[in-house]
Structures are given as structure tokens and as C-alpha cells.
Amino acid sequence: MRKLMSNRLAVPAFLALLVVGLAFVMPSNFYFRVAALVWISALAVIGLNLLMGFAGQVSLGHAGFFGLGAYSVAILPAQFGLHPVIALIAGGAGCALLAFVVGRPILRLKGHYLAVATLGFGILVSMVISNEAWLTGGPDGMPVPRLALFGWRARGADTWYWITGGLMVIGALLAVNLVASPTGRALRALHDSEVAARVVGVDVGCYKLIVFVISAVYASVAGSALALVNGFITPDAAGFLHSIQLVTMVVLGGMGSILGSVVGAAVLVVLPQALTVFHDYEHLMLGFMMMAFMILLRSGIVPSLSMLIGGRRA
């Protein structure tokens, strides 16, 4: 059991089983849609977790990248006739470049200053998207052309369940490989102590930048996926509240845990749907449950639980 847990393919394999297994118990398209939203959020959260949980840097502007990815599959096909898949890749590449350019000066900052700088970046992106109405449709949003591959049109929540589930498993696979690589070790070193990492020869600035770029690409791809699933996109996707939501998912699920990212995303996407029965008290309940999670499972749902189970067995 322990050996299995420590295998680095265990988490992606488990997630793949989860995606396949859940598909058999879904009663309706509504559940497929909610699950697809969980996979999409999970993808963005895995990326952000690499930055927050492994490299120890905070970003309060990740919805900016998410929004850019989303709008790239809306704008590029509409304005230049690009295929949505190419637009998705172009969006990811564009975000990587932007993260590289923006990240170089920003990542020199630490702690609160870094948080505020990324916050500013996120707000800037969402302002541009809401104001350039000729390109983005402004606050009312714009339609996204449906995805068609070799004459086959992707529509219906169950189709998107498989596509987004696949993307999420691939994302998790890449993430665990990155964490297990020398880059991952360097990242964890600089999370624990930047000074110590520098002493043992880790190029701190360079690694921070690498992981910032990677997490921006995750967010961008997730944004593109959401835009394609919905067929319509509004500037909310790039908004400040969405950035906060992503950070909350990371912390709730557990920093530095890939599985935790998926759990955090699942909790925050599914809970509001489950709580609609409470009508007026919905937000109160949501807040209460999040507080309960954070008080009882202090280092996030997955790490706390695995510590408990592991601790009992040892």
C-alpha cells in the first residue's frame, strides 16, 4: 500500500480511474456538466498549486491568464478564422510569453508585494477585457464558436466531460513528473528557504520564473476549455473574484498536493450546487463549511487526511 502511494504515477492513475468510474454513476447531463467544471477548475488549480504549494509564491491574478485563454478561443477564431484547437495553443503560448515578460520583474518582489503586483496584473487584464468592447464584446461577453474536429462537433455535457477529464489527467501527470524532476526538487528547496536554496546553487529567480510560466499555461488552457464548454464567455472569468476562488481552492485542497487541487476544486464547485436548497442562507453555509474545513483540517483537506491515516498506521 505504502509502495503504491509513493509511486508517482499513483495520483494521475487514480484521477483517471475517477473520471472513468464517475461516468457510470452520473444520472443526468447536469451532473456531467458540474463534473466537467470541476475538471476545468482542477486543471487551473493544479497549475496554481505548483506555484503556491511547491515554489511558495502567491498569485492573486491567475484569473487574468484564465481569462486570456478563454478569450483567445473566442477572439482568434472569430477575427482570424483560426481553428479553436490552434487558438487554444496560441492562447497558451501567448500566456507563457506574457508570464515570462511580466514575471521577470514581478518575481523579484516577495510576500505581500508579490501578491499586490499579481493582483494588479489580474485587474489590468479584466479591465482591458471589459473595456475593449469592439474586440471582446465588453461586459456583456461574446459567443465562442463550437469546437469541431474532422467534421465531428463537440457538444453536450457528456462529451465535454471526457475532454476536460482527459485534459485534467494529462495536467496532473505533467505536474507530478515536474515535481519529481530536479526542477521540482529545486522548487521545494526555494519554498523552504530561498537563502538556503541559493547557497546550494539553485538559481532562485530562474526557477520561480519557470514555474510562473508553467502555471500561467495551465490557467490559460483551463480558460480555453471553459470558453469552449460554455460557448459563451464574459469578463467574470478574468475577474478578481475568480482569482481569489482559485487561490481558495488551492488552500482548501492542500498546498503542495496535486490530488488536493482536484479535491479543492470539487468542493468549491459542487458545494454551491448542493447548497441551493438553503436559498437565503446559501452563502452563510458555504462560509461556515469552509471555516470548518480550515479549522479542522488545517493544512488542507488532502494533506491533513493523509497525515491522519498515515499517522495511525505508523
Place this chain on the structure above:
Amino acid sequence: MARFWNKIGRVAVTSVAVLALGAAAHAADTIKIGSSLSMTGPASFLGDPEGKTLEMYVEDINANGGVNGKQLELVIYDDAADANSARTFATRLVEDDGVIAVVGGSTTGATMAMVPVFEDAGIPFISLAGAVVIIDPVKEFVFKTPHTDRMACEKIFEDMQKNGISKIGMISGTGGFGKSMRGQCMDVAGNYGIEILADETYGPKDADMTPQLTKIKGTDGIQAVVNPGFGQGPAIVTRNYRQLGIDVPLYQSHGVASKSFIDLAGEAAEGVRLPAAALLVADKLPDDDPQKPVVTGYKTKYEETTGEPVSTFGGHAYDGLMILVEAMKRAGSEDPAAIRDEIEKTQGFIGTGGTVNMSAEDHLGLDLSAFKMLEIKDGDWTIVN
């Protein structure tokens, strides 16, 4: 440790209970209609009166025997003006709740995100949002009740034409509302032989519009000024306008059609003209106006039940629900396609927004008579003919 597991157990039990409640069975033999509104969040000024109106009138209809002998069941969700959650709730209404029709969508963004779901499922959807894109081009299952900003422009230009005005200046807010209306006004100005000589804008947080207005004042031949905008911007424009002593007429949009505009602009508001729905001047309508009983009835009921002043937004929800109920009565069945056909055949329906005559090409069905041209006199609205 044991204490900890105890706690975990309690949390788990609560969560399971919550989930189970969510899946609780629904009563049979009712007609289910759905709604997703922005009852909280930045657009709650739209969604809140809409939600209250729907609940109030569904209760009323049920107390009076329901529709076709069955009780109505209203399933209502709060999307907080987020397009993504609106989309999820739309899927939920169709797939999980099994509603046969939907009245909702407070904002254009939320509405447009929901449209594909209802189109695919073939469920009639009456939107409560403003923009013209919702019904133009016409979508088979999508209708809407609020008048568009294009119609507000047309109403203003019609009034100008009557008064022999042909050269105007425009000063628009750059928020979603002002921007959209500015575009529509530009688009239709030509049809009324109106020439826009000056076109200025201001940001949503600007506190002084004197520079833009000075420029307009200095433009030769301007006979009137239009100010498409929302919130406090138009009140500042109105004050600056009087301070600069500009003596040509000032037209505001339906976006400021509330008492708070008069309060904010004070004496400067004297003589300002604007198009607005009849609901705003319910008690001033002539007795022979066909809308009079509807708007006074709605206003009285809303104000008595909620204790809040009536707003035109709640009126849109009233219109949407009543159009749907009439259509269900005519169709005599619960088949969504049959109800859709009957909604499209709505003729001579008198609601708070005006007289609705829908057709296969027009899923809004309002004409310019839906707007009344108002002028502010002695700190109150008066109807101009």
C-alpha cells in the same frame, strides 16, 4: 484523536444531510417553471425585485387555482450575475428539475450564456435582460420583455423630430449601459435625419464633466444634447450643464428613470426630458390609458407585499411570467414546444412595459408606445405628448 474523529464524523453527517436534502423528491402533479436571476452580487438591483415579483405572483396564481387546474412550482436559482453559474443553473433546470419553461436571466451576459442550453433542449425562455442581441437575430425558443436601448434612442429622436431638432451633441458614459446605448443611437440617428456634431465620453468614476460639456457648448449649431448613461454620471452631467448655462434641451436616457436622479441633480433637473416606462408614472397616467390598471395594480401589490418602492425591473418579470401563463392557458398542455408556439402568438398583451404583439420575426413585441416621454417639472415627472 478520538475527539477529532468525532468532529470529522459530525461534519461528514452534516454534509451528507445537505446532499440528501438537495436531491429531495419533488411533488408530482405540478407545473414546473424555472428561473435563474442575479438576486445577489453586482446586478442585484435587477435580480432582487425580479425574484420577489416571480415568487409573489406564482403564489397569487396558485391561490387562484393555478394554471389549467394545476399548481405552479417555481424553481429559482441565484446566479449572482456570473455567466458561468447561470449556464450551470440552466443545465440544472433542464436536466435535473425538468422545468417546462424559464423566465429569468437578469443580465445580458447571463442570458446569452443560458441561451444555447434552452435552444438545444427546446425549452421556451423569456429573458429579462436589456440588449437587443438576445432577440436579434431571432432564436426559436428565446423571448424577452424589457424594451431595448435602441428603442430609447428612437423615442428620443422622435421627440426631437417633433420639436424640429436635427443637430445634436452626445455625451456618453463608458460603462456597459452608456457604451451600448451610444452605439445604438449612432446607428439609428440617420433614420430620423439627426446629425451628431459632437461625441464626448466620460468614465464611470468621473466627478466633473465640465470640459466635455464646454467642448459641446463651443460646437456650432447644436440644438440639443443626449446623455446615455447610468448611475450618478448623468446627475453630474445635468448639474454641470446648468452651471455652464447651456440653454438647449438636455435629454437623459431611461437609465436614470428613478426618483434618486431627481434628488441627485436637484434644481438642475428642471426641464430635462427622458423616455421611461409607464410604471414610473403609474398614478399620472390618464384614466383611459389601457396600461393604467395593470401598472397601478402591480405597483400597489409590489409595494404592499415588499414594503419597497416599485422598479421597472420587477415589472419585466411580471410581464414575462404573465405572458408565459397566458400562453400555457392557450396551449392547454405542458408541452414546451406548444407553449413556445403560443408565446410567439401573444397579441395585445398589456403589461407593465407596454402592449406586446409578438410574431415569428419579433420575439420582443414592443413598439415605441411602450415608452412615455417625460419631462421633469417642479421636482416631479410629467408626461409630455
